[in-house]
Amino acid sequence: MFERLWNGSARMEEWTEAVSQGALTAVADDIVTVHTTYFCGSVTAIRTTEGLVLxxxxxxxxxxxxLEVVRSWDDGPIHTVIFTHGxxxxxxxxxxxxAEADARGWPRPRIVAHRNVARRMQRYADTQGFNSHVQGQQxxxxxxxxxxxxxxPDEVYDEALxxxxxxxxxxLFHGRGETDDATIVWLPERRVxxxxxxxxxxxxxAGNPRKVQRYAAEWALALRRIESLKPAVLIPGHxxxxxxxxxxxxxxxxxxxxxxHLVRETLGLMNRGASLDEVLHAVRLPDAYLAKPYLLAKYDDPEFLVRGIYHLYGGWFDGDAAHLKPARTAELAAEIATLAGGADRLAERARALSESGRMRxxxxxxxxxxASAPDDRRxxxxxxxxxxxxxxxxxSLMGKAFLAVSQREAARRSGG
Known part of the structure; x- marks a missing residue:
């Protein structure tokens, strides 16, 4: 199945189905990785004379x-847990x-992670309501x-440990990419x-629309660092x-x-004074990248990354004066509907555009x-x-998910 994933003839959903009951991959002597689904991060266990490292x-x-799959391989105490991020x-x-350690009378394992993992956990506590709302919607x-x-974490580090x-x-090496608290774990004697x-x-x-800032340029640096280490085995996060x-x-x-490429092209346009609107519609990733089976734009969308890159270097204002202190959406929609001759005219034109494939x-x-006629079922x-x-x-799954939030709302308001 790996070969079929690598050459693009299998979809990741097929692999997820195959590992759904818990699958164990022998990575090297005394090292295994456990998978249960693509959507859950992989878990790797390393057997040492002091206990397991996860x-x-x-x-x-x-x-x-x-944990049951790990226990089918080794039933000894877990000495240390490393979080790759929070x-x-x-x-x-x-x-x-x-809970297992408590029940068996073992010490709880030490947790090691980057310093920002604890800060992330505190942020999640501070914004639990927001995250619950966003995840529930998505x-x-x-x-x-x-x-x-x-x-x-019990033990934290800053750059390396x-x-x-x-x-x-x-x-352990720190990097920033999807998160600001990420750790690369390197076993130099094993090249794992x-x-x-x-x-x-x-x-x-690196472009999730409803999550905090992500770091495309530094993600690339982390990948270059991995490349320079020349590992013989790579255990992905998913x-x-x-x-x-x-x-x-x-x-x-x-x-x-x-x-x-995305960072270079985005910054090049920004340095020439381009607005976000101009950047979003000009920066494109060559199809050759997106054709790679391991680079399919299936979850995130490169356009979302471009927006994130712009935001990181240019702030939240996109250069459009109407967006600096924007009118309320409902008020703007009502004015435009009036100019168009009514919300029906806007909807009619939207239908025509949809039929011609001009979906944006x-x-x-x-x-x-x-927005101008929230109670009009038609x-x-x-x-x-x-x-x-x-x-x-x-x-992209993200694009589908966030469009679906509005689609479900519209279906509810339509009465069906």
Missing amino acids: IDTAKPDTARRT HIDHTSGITVID FDMPGYVYPIGQRR TLEIGGERIE LASGDFVIWVFPN GPVVFGEARIAQMVGDGAAALE LAVALIELAG IQADRAAILQKAIDGEG
Whole structure:
């Protein structure tokens, strides 16, 4: 199946199905990686004379099964847990691990991570309501409550840290990419590297529209660092383990080059005074990158990354005076509807644009029509239909998810 994933003849959903009951990959002598689904971070176990070292711990709904798979391989105490970053699909399993240690009379494992992991966990506590709302919207889970309260790191570092545990040398390096608290785990004597979410078997997730700032340029630097270490085995944050120096070099090199292209082109336009609107419609990633099976724009969208790059270097103002102190959307929509001759005229034009395939304009106009006539069931039905067509034509899961939030709202307001 790996070969089919590598050559593009298999989809990651097929791999997810295959590992859904918990699958164990032998990485090297005394090292295994456990997968339960693509959407949960991988968990790697290293056997040492002082106990097991785990790299990440899985998410709430897969943590118990992940630990069971680890226990099928080694039933000894867990000495240390390394968090590659603070996202819940990599940290939440510590609760299950601690409960097992308590039940068996073992010391709870030491947690090692970058200093910013603890800051992230505090931010999640401070914004639990917001994160619950966003995640519930994005994944259509009404009433979802974002999990907080995971145990925080016992030992933190800033740029680099070397651990010597039970005869195993483990080097940690900090980088910024999807998060500002990311760790690369390198076992130099084994030439085994755990990348965390710097490698995820899809296009780098550096542009999520509803998450805090992400770092495309520094993600590329981290990938170049991985490339320079020349690992023989790469354990991605998501997706199957990659074996072989040449394949790993190709995978991380292509990822770095794609990010470098977006950063270079975006900054080039910004340096010439281009507005965000001009940048978004001018910067394009060559199709050759997006054709790579491990760089499919399936979760994030390169256009979202361009927006994130602009925001990082240029702030939130996009150069359009109307956006500096914007009018309320409902008021603006009502004025435009009046000028157009009514919300019906806006909806009619939106339908025509949709039928001709001009979906960006169609969505813009139907959202104005919907905002100006929120209780008009027919307009809301048109809105739901146009948004559904936009969803069907959207390649990225994020794009589909956020369009779907509005589509569901329109369907509800339409009465059906």
